[in-house]
Structures are given as structure tokens and as C-alpha cells.
Amino acid sequence: MRAAIAPRDAGSRPPGHDRDAVGHAVRTWRVALEWLLHAVAAAALIWVVEQAAGRRPANVRERANTSTLAGTLVRWSTVEAPSAVTADLDSAPPPVSRDWLAALPGAGTRVSWNARSLLPLALVASPVADPARITRLRVASPPAARVILRDGAGILDTVRVGSGGGASILAREVRGAVEAVAPGASARAMTPGVASLRRVLVLGQVGWESRFVVDALEERGWQVDARLGLAPGSEMRQGTASPIDTARYAAVVVTDSSGAITAGRLVAYVRSGGGLVLAGSAAAIPVLRELVPGTTGTLVPSTPIGPGDSLASAAMRRLALLPISGLRSDAVPLELRDRAVAVAARRAGPGRIVQSGYLDTWRWRMGSASGERSHRDWWAGLVSAVAYAPVAVRPAGVGSDNAPAAALFGALGPMTANPAGPREPAGPRDQTWLFALIVAALLAEWASRRLRGAK
Amino acid sequence: MSQFVFATGQYESGDWDAAPLVPANLIDSVARYTSLDVAPAGVVVPLGSPAVPGYPLIYLTGHLPFRLTDHERATVRGFIDRGGMLFIDDHNHDVGGIFHKTVTEEITRTVGPLVDVPTSHRLYSCFFRFPDGPPTTTQELNGWGDNLVHTHLQAVMHGDVIQVLYSSKDYSSEWGYHPDSKRFNTVDNTKFGVNIIVYALTR
Numbered sequence: 001m002r003a004a005i006a007p008r009d010a011g012s013r014p015p016g017h018d019r020d021a022v023g024h025a026v027r028t029w030r031v032a033l034e035w036l037l038h039a040v041a042a043a044a045l046i047w048v049v050e051q052a053a054g055r056r057p058a059n060v061r062e063r064a065n066t067s068t069l070a071g072t073l074v075r076w077s078t079v080e081a082p083s084a085v086t087a088d089l090d091s092a093p094p095p096v097s098r099d100w101l102a103a104l105p106g107a108g109t110r111v112s113w114n115a116r117s118l119l120p121l122a123l124v125a126s127p128v129a130d131p132a133r134i135t136r137l138r139v140a141s142p143p144a145a146r147v148i149l150r151d152g153a154g155i156l157d158t159v160r161v162g163s164g165g166g167a168s169i170l171a172r173e174v175r176g177a178v179e180a181v182a183p184g185a186s187a188r189a190m191t192p193g194v195a196s197l198r199r200v201l202v203l204g205q206v207g208w209e210s211r212f213v214v215d216a217l218e219e220r221g222w223q224v225d226a227r228l229g230l231a232p233g234s235e236m237r238q239g240t241a242s243p244i245d246t247a248r249y250a251a252v253v254v255t256d257s258s259g260a261i262t263a264g265r266l267v268a269y270v271r272s273g274g275g276l277v278l279a280g281s282a283a284a285i286p287v288l289r290e291l292v293p294g295t296t297g298t299l300v301p302s303t304p305i306g307p308g309d310s311l312a313s314a315a316m317r318r319l320a321l322l323p324i325s326g327l328r329s330d331a332v333p334l335e336l337r338d339r340a341v342a343v344a345a346r347r348a349g350p351g352r353i354v355q356s357g358y359l360d361t362w363r364w365r366m367g368s369a370s371g372e373r374s375h376r377d378w379w380a381g382l383v384s385a386v387a388y389a390p391v392a393v394r395p396a397g398v399g400s401d402n403a404p405a406a407a408l409f410g411a412l413g414p415m416t417a418n419p420a421g422p423r424e425p426a427g428p429r430d431q432t433w434l435f436a437l438i439v440a441a442l443l444a445e446w447a448s449r450r451l452r453g454a455k
Numbered sequence: 456m457s458q459f460v461f462a463t464g465q466y467e468s469g470d471w472d473a474a475p476l477v478p479a480n481l482i483d484s485v486a487r488y489t490s491l492d493v494a495p496a497g498v499v500v501p502l503g504s505p506a507v508p509g510y511p512l513i514y515l516t517g518h519l520p521f522r523l524t525d526h527e528r529a530t531v532r533g534f535i536d537r538g539g540m541l542f543i544d545d546h547n548h549d550v551g552g553i554f555h556k557t558v559t560e561e562i563t564r565t566v567g568p569l570v571d572v573p574t575s576h577r578l579y580s581c582f583f584r585f586p587d588g589p590p591t592t593t594q595e596l597n598g599w600g601d602n603l604v605h606t607h608l609q610a611v612m613h614g615d616v617i618q619v620l621y622s623s624k625d626y627s628s629e630w631g632y633h634p635d636s637k638r639f640n641t642v643d644n645t646k647f648g649v650n651i652i653v654y655a656l657t658r
Contacts, residue, residue, distance in 0.1 A: 231490050
């Protein structure tokens with residue numbers, strides 16, 4: 001039997017043709033999907049590589065506060081590199097963080113900062129030329145602030161800053177660095193080393209004044225030489241007969257006008273940096289006229305110091321006084337008594353001169369209960385004020401943060417009024433999903449290829 | 456600059472004014488040998504007076520029992536503590552005498568124990584030199600008093616510094632003459648008194 005083969009219609013299709021067409025279409029789409037998955041995996045991989053290579057994401061802003069700043073700086077510098085950061089500070093950060101912030105612009109990160117509650121506090125420690133190893137601590141802060149001063153051994157003192165914004169104390173035997181602490185602020189200062197102290201020379205006439213001045217300075221710890229007139233051609237010498245220069249003497253004290261014998265050498269001594277204390281009539285020595293802060297006025301006689309004058313200031317008011325008048329324009333009054341200048345000072349080149357108008361200060365020492373100590377401290381203060389005392393200078397800034405707020409402004413510039421980038425600080429980005437995406441895309445591509453028989 | 460004023464201490468017991476010519480004689484010697492600005496007349500200062508600290512060297516002498524009142528004792532203590540110096544001379548030249556016994560007891564109680572001053576002390580060289588220590592007195596050489604030559608002065612010392620100088624040599628008799636008579640002496644026996652004053656002013 002002949003099989004009759006019926007001719008196909010023009011519009012008809014052979015059996016299975018549709019399935020082939022569908023399969024072809026599916027395979028085409030499948031190949032396209034595989035390419036897509038491949039491309040996604042490759043793109044994700046490139047993006048990860050780019051991130052790892054440090055390409056900066058555009059317009060990422062970060063924010064940190066004082067407590068998180070140290071850790072955030074590490075992240076900003078190692079994991080991320082935001083284009084802009086803002087530090088919201090409630091106190092001055094430590095010097096390392098401050099300098100780190102200041103260095104960020106060099107790495108391409110804009111830095112803005114604000115610290116509305118920042119307390120400006122500054123501390124300076126400077127050694128006083130005094131054998132008692134005294135350090136002068138000066139504090140600056142807003143008026144009425146209560147500042148605790150402490151060193152390595154503990155609290156030194158607590159000061160209430162005056163209306164002028166400053167306070168000063170003298171501290172003995174300071175150990176290590178000194179720290180000033182106020183609520184929300186602290187400053188740290190290192191003492192610039194112990195002043196190297198020479199001897200003190202006392203010139204004048206043998207008498208109670210010169211004797212008790214020598215006593216007071218020796219009790220304070222100064223090594224004192226003395227050349228005191230005793231008789232024509234004879235003087236009482238204590239110590240060595242050294243030339244008067246800054247290599248040997250930190251200061252020279254002239255107790256009266258009889259010191260004129262050696263006064264000529266004092267001008268050169270002061271011009272080379274030496275310190276000079278002129279007491280009473282010593283300021284009238286003609287050759288010292290070019291050095292003295294002022295001329296001596298009319299004598300105000302002494303009144304007896306009584307038991308009631310227990311306070312040093314009360315006893316001192318009873319001493320005879322040669323008031324200092326005609327002060328030079330560059331002289332500074334240091335002490336007044338009844339509107340008369342009792343003590344004044346000036347500089348002459350590198351040297352310093354203090355002129356005291358008080359006479360017979362030994363009466364103060366002998367006459368009041370606290371006189372011995374007050375007299376000693378007062379004379380030690382005069383000598384310290386002028387003494388030539390080279391200081392062992394430490395390298396600048398080592399261990400110190402004298403004025404943290406000022407240093408912050410210096411390092412970062414003015415505060416930013418409306419800091420940009422209000423975004424909260426973000427943690428390190430979790431990129432596990434990206435890795436999963438790459439793996440999933442590659443696995444899907446591989447599975448698809450295998451299932452359709454491709455390699 | 457204030458003048459040096461020689462002060463004689465007046466105490467309530469005994470005869471504090473037993474040697475009235477000594478101050479003038481020593482003032483004369485100080486003015487004669489030194490350029491110190493010295494007041495021409497001495498003063499008498501009661502030991503209990505608030506004026507005591509105004510005279511950092513005070514001379515005491517006497518023959519009779521020496522006893523300080525409580526007030527005088529307190530004043531003397533404060534005076535010594537602040538740097539004043541007492542020079543006490545036994546006008547009897549007698550270590551067995553009543554002044555010596557009472558004054559050494561009183562000073563020991565008030566200030567501290569007396570010790571011998573070594574002859575090398577600056578007291579003996581601060582102006583005139585006395586290499587053998589304190590110069591002998593006529594009373595010692597003539598055998599008056601205790602018939603002894605006292606080779607040392609005694610003192611209450613603070614370290615090397617004399618706070619109270621005590622003499623049993625009777626310088627009060629030795630120096631107790633009018634200054635005008637000094638010209639008749641071959642050797643001025645008040646020179647050691649100048650040393651005491653210069654020492655007090657420079658110690």
C-alpha cells in the first residue's frame with residue numbers, strides 16, 4: 001500500500017518545529033542570562049577590587065565626637081577615606097588627635113569642627129631663680145573658673161581665676177609635668193628645666209642691714225659672697241674674691257651708698273645680663289644713675305614696730321622709706337606704700353634692676369613674730385626677680401599641651417558654623433553580600449551552562 | 456643706713472648698771488678703728504621691753520644673782536631666735552661667784568647650754584687678730600676674783616654662730632674707764648670689744 005503523502009499546507013509546520021523554536025528561544029535567553037550573570041559577577045569583582053585599591057567614594061561625609069574621635073580617626077585613615085569629616089567636640093582632644101585631624105586635609109579629606117562648649121584653658125610653668133626650686137604657674141581661663149593644679153605627686157593647689165582671666169601661684173618642688181584641670185578642659189605644661197644658679201654678692205657697709213640681708217639669702221639657700229666696708233682700706237669679705245660677672249654671680253645686692261667703691265663694675269655687669277638690687281640709698285650712687293628705675297625722694301621716717309604688727313604688711317609699713325620718684329618711662333612700679341612707689345624695676349639690655357626704697361628692713365625681721373620668714377621671702381623675691389639664671393630648655397612642645405583650645409584653633413582654623421554632612425558615623429561596611437552575589441552569579445552561570453550541555 | 460647703737464640690757468634682778476663706762480669706751484673704740492656709723496651714745500633697754508628687737512646686740516653684766524622674769528625670758532628667746540646676740544660678762548671674775556652660777560643656769564634654761572668657744576673661731580679674727588683666744592684681763596693677772604686665767608669664752612652656739620657670748624673674764628672692769636684715758640694705755644685693751652661688735656654685725 002502506497003502511502004500517500006499529503007502535501008503540507010503552505011502555512012503548516014512540521015511536527016516538533018514549535019518545540020525546536022521554543023527550545024532555541026529558551027537557549028538564546030539562557031545564554032544571554034549566563035552572560036548577564038557573568039557580567040554581574042565580573043562587575044562586582046571589579047568594584048570590590050576598586051574599593052580595595054582605595055578609590056574614594058564621592059561625597060561621603062562622616063562625623064565624630066570627642067569620645068569616639070580617637071577610634072574614628074583610625075578608621076578614617078585605614079578603612080575609609082571620607083571626602084569630608086566633621087568633629088563635634090565637647091572638649092579639646094589630645095594633641096595626637098588634634099594633629100591627626102589637622103593632617104587629614106593633606107590626604108584629601110575636608111575637615112570641619114565645632115566645639116560650642118569648649119573651655120579655653122592655658123597653663124604656663126616657668127622656673128623661678130630661687131634655690132628653693134620654685135616654679136611659677138600661670139593659668140588663664142574664663143573669669144571665676146576653678147582650676148585644679150597638680151603634678152606627678154598630687155594636687156598642688158586650687159585656684160579661682162580672677163576677673164582678669166588669670167591666676168598665678170608659686171609651687172615648690174614640682175614633680176614632672178604640671179596639669180591644670182577645669183570642668184571639661186585640661187592643659188599640661190612641662191617645667192623648662194631647673195635654672196642654673198650662681199652666687200649672690202652683697203655689697204655695702206658692715207651693719208645690721210647687710211648682715212640680715214646675707215642671713216635671709218643664705219637661709220633661703222643662696223650661696224652668698226659679701227664685701228662689706230668696715231674701716232678705711234679694710235673690708236669684711238665672705239666667700240671668694242671673684243670678678244663681678246655673670247659667670248659667677250646671679251645677682252648683686254647693694255645695701256647702701258657705700259657700695260660705690262665697686263659700683264663702676266656693676267654697669268657692665270648689668271649690661272651683660274646680671275641682676276642688680278639697689279636698696280635704700282644705694283640708688284643714689286652717681287655711677288649707677290644710668291641704671292636706676294627712679295630717683296630717691298624725701299625720707300619717710302620709721303615708726304616702732306610693735307607686737308600688734310604681727311602681719312608682715314603691717315610691720316613693713318612702719319619701716320623708713322625713701323620713696324622712688326621720677327620713675328623712668330621704662331620702669332615698672334612693683335610695690336606702693338601710701339601712693340608712693342616703694343619698689344620699682346626696669347631692664348637695662350638683658351640685665352634687670354630692682355630698686356627698693358625701704359630702709360633698715362632688718363627691723364621688720366627682728367620686730368614681728370612672722371618677721372623672720374617674711375623678711376626672708378621678701379628679699380628672696382627681690383633677688384629672684386632680677387637674678388641671671390640660664391634655663392635648661394627642653395625641646396619645644398615635648399610633653400606639653402599648654403593651651404589646648406588655642407592649639408585646636410591654630411591647627412584646624414576657625415570653627416564651622418553649620419557643619420555639612422549630618423550623617424551619623426557609619427561602621428565598616430559589610431560587603432559579605434557582595435561576595436555572596438558574585439558567588440551566586442557564577443554558580444548560576446555555571447549550573448545553567450552545565451544543564452544545557454555546554455562546557 | 457641706720458647707726459649702730461650700743462645697747463645695755465636692763466634686767467629686773469641684780470645690778471644691771473654695774474659698768475656704766477663700758478658702753479662709751481666701746482663706742483669710742485668702734486668709732487676710732489672702724490668706719491661704722493655708730494651712735495655717739497648708748498641706750499639702756501629693759502629686757503622685757505618691745506624695743507629689744509631694735510638692738511640686735513645687747514650687753515649684760517652684773518655682780519648679783521641673775522634671774523629673768525617669765526616675760527624677760529620670752530622676750531630673750533624671741534630675740535635670739537630672730538638673730539639677736541647677747542654678750543654677758545661676769546663683773547666678779549669668779550666662776551664660783553653668784554653671778555656666774557645664776558647666769559649660766561638662766562641662759563642654759565632660756566637659750567641653751569654654754570660651750571667653750573674655740574680660739575680658732577672667727578670672733579678672734581673678724582677685725583683685730585687674737586690668735587691665742589680672748590685677751591687676758593688685769594683682774595686675771597692680778598689674781599682677783601677666782602685667781603684663774605680663763606682661757607676660753609663660752610657661748611651658746613647654733614652651728615658655728617654665737618647666739619649668747621659669755622665671759623667670766625670681767626671685761627666690764629677691764630673696759631670700765633673713761634675713753635679719754637685710753638691714750639695713756641700702751642695697748643688699747645678694748646680692741647677685743649671691737650671684735651665682739653664687728654662679729655655681731657657680720658656673723
